[in-house]
Amino acid sequence: DAGITQSPRHKVTETGTPVTLRCHQTENHRYMYWYRQDPGHGLRLIHYSYGVKDTDKGEVSDGYSVSRSKTEDFLLTLESATSSQTSVYFCAISESVSQETQYFGPGTRLLVL
Amino acid sequence: AQKVTQAQTEISVVEKEDVTLDCVYETRDTTYYLFWYKQPPSGELVFLIRRNSFDEQNEISGRYSWNFQKSTSSFNFTITASQVVDSAVYFCALRPMDSSYKLIFGSGTRLLVRP
Numbered sequence: 001d002a003g004i005t006q007s008p009r010h011k012v013t014e015t016g017t018p019v020t021l022r023c024h025q026t027e028n029h030r031y032m033y034w035y036r037q038d039p040g041h042g043l044r045l046i047h048y049s050y051g052v053k054d055t056d057k058g059e060v061s062d063g064y065s066v067s068r069s070k071t072e073d074f075l076l077t078l079e080s081a082t083s084s085q086t087s088v089y090f091c092a093i094s095e096s097v098s099q100e101t102q103y104f105g106p107g108t109r110l111l112v113l
Numbered sequence: 114a115q116k117v118t119q120a121q122t123e124i125s126v127v128e129k130e131d132v133t134l135d136c137v138y139e140t141r142d143t144t145y146y147l148f149w150y151k152q153p154p155s156g157e158l159v160f161l162i163r164r165n166s167f168d169e170q171n172e173i174s175g176r177y178s179w180n181f182q183k184s185t186s187s188f189n190f191t192i193t194a195s196q197v198v199d200s201a202v203y204f205c206a207l208r209p210m211d212s213s214y215k216l217i218f219g220s221g222t223r224l225l226v227r228p
Contacts, residue, residue: 042218104158
């Protein structure tokens with residue numbers, strides 16, 4: 001199993017509060033991704049990173065920002081949480097673009113009240 | 114449009130039955146990858162298989178088999194002699210070879226295997 005951890009695993013917060021989710025990997029993989037999972041939508045890409053300090057937007061990036069200051073850590077921040085951001089958030093990693101397979105972390109369940 | 118359709122929302126079978134999960138994809142790209150992931154009740158996503166668009170050979174891994182047909186844009190997944198532990202949500206995903214790096218997921222098929 002790929003060494004990917006996410007913290008926290010569960011979080012309840014209030015609307016308007018900033019929230020930061022952390023993804024940590026021990027595989028030294030270059031690429032990291034944040035997805036959200038919602039019923040009926042499968043998983044959708046929020047942001048991804050192709051190296052330290054190199055990030056780009058995915059298809060549902062509004063309201064989210066990311067940072068990657070070290071290879072092993074990829075942070076997802078909700079600047080001001082809204083109820084529509086209640087979801088399960090998954091981090092994924094891949095070794096290279098050519099290798100393609102993305103391995104997923106255990107997920108973080110976020111509830112915004 | 115790039116899209117993955119899993120038309121079967123939920124399937125229920127009795128243990129030892131064979132079951133096929135359907136996946137139909139759309140892409141303009143001639144080069145792409147297809148994946149299947151399993152999400153058991155515990156919630157994690159488990160990688161099952163990756164197939165590139167140039168390899169139409171079917172694959173078998175134990176009780177699992179995959180049928181890739183470019184002519185019908187399908188990548189179906191069959192579980193032979195299903196077991197209760199196969200109960201999960203199964204996702205098919207497409208990785209087009211554009212610059213976005215994303216996986217495009219279907220909405221998933223929930224499989225319930227009853228004893």
